[in-house]
Amino acid sequence: EAQVTQNPRYLITVTGKKLTVTCSQNMNHEYMSWYRQDPGLGLRQIYYSMNVEVTDKGDVPEGYKVSRKEKRNFPLILESPSPNQTSLYFCASSQLTSYEQYFGPGTRLTVT
Amino acid sequence: LAKTTQPISMDSYEGQEVNITCSHNNIATNDYITWYQQFPSQGPRFIIQGYKTKVTNEVASLFIPADRKSSTLSLPRVSLSDTAVYYCLVGDVNTGFQKLVFGTGTRLLVSP
Numbered sequence: 001e002a003q004v005t006q007n008p009r010y011l012i013t014v015t016g017k018k019l020t021v022t023c024s025q026n027m028n029h030e031y032m033s034w035y036r037q038d039p040g041l042g043l044r045q046i047y048y049s050m051n052v053e054v055t056d057k058g059d060v061p062e063g064y065k066v067s068r069k070e071k072r073n074f075p076l077i078l079e080s081p082s083p084n085q086t087s088l089y090f091c092a093s094s095q096l097t098s099y100e101q102y103f104g105p106g107t108r109l110t111v112t
Numbered sequence: 113l114a115k116t117t118q119p120i121s122m123d124s125y126e127g128q129e130v131n132i133t134c135s136h137n138n139i140a141t142n143d144y145i146t147w148y149q150q151f152p153s154q155g156p157r158f159i160i161q162g163y164k165t166k167v168t169n170e171v172a173s174l175f176i177p178a179d180r181k182s183s184t185l186s187l188p189r190v191s192l193s194d195t196a197v198y199y200c201l202v203g204d205v206n207t208g209f210q211k212l213v214f215g216t217g218t219r220l221l222v223s224p
Contacts, residue, residue: 105154
């Protein structure tokens with residue numbers, strides 16, 4: 001089954017404790033992206049990647065890191081999480097020439 | 113990237129046809145119009161895309177007038193399960209579609 005998976009689905013952590021949210025897709029898509037969604041603010045792009053070893057900042061990259069060492073994986077790293085990073089995070093992937101992005105199930109992160 | 117404007121919310125009743133209009137006055141020649149649907153706590157899901165005139169699939173229809181400065185997503189005979197947020201996006205995969213901002217979309221509420 002074609003899908004984007006994220007882990008963990010729920011995470012509660014404390015300020016400053018490094019964490020990684022994994023994202024994996026099995027559709028051989030070149031493009032992958034991370035979004036965060038907050039009430040009243042819609043979906044905002046954090047980082048995106050057009051291919052392996054190619055990443056670029058989205059609209060809200062501060063406090064986040066990403067890497068794209070393999071085509072299927074695109075982890076999101078929070079080196080020192082802060083409460084303002086409490087949010088619902090989505091990973092997405094697509095072919096470079098497609099308008100159809102496939103989204104993961106989301107990761108709800110709470111930083112206390 | 114073309115800016116889009118759509119209503120913040122709409123209400124409907126089961127069995128009715130719902131039309132959500134999106135305004136995109138500065139759409140570029142090569143831009144396509146794409147609509148996504150998002151249920152609470154789930155990632156957005158691609159519904160339909162189009163360039164001009166009318167496109168129909170098993171879920172919805174997309175009407176695009178000749179000047180392409182607006183588009184209308186039509187949902188026939190909505191049910192309670194169509195309650196969701198609908199996003200209109202305009203862009204070209206060859207020139208940065210992947211960086212598009214989803215915005216806050218149109219929140220559709222379908223009542224019995």
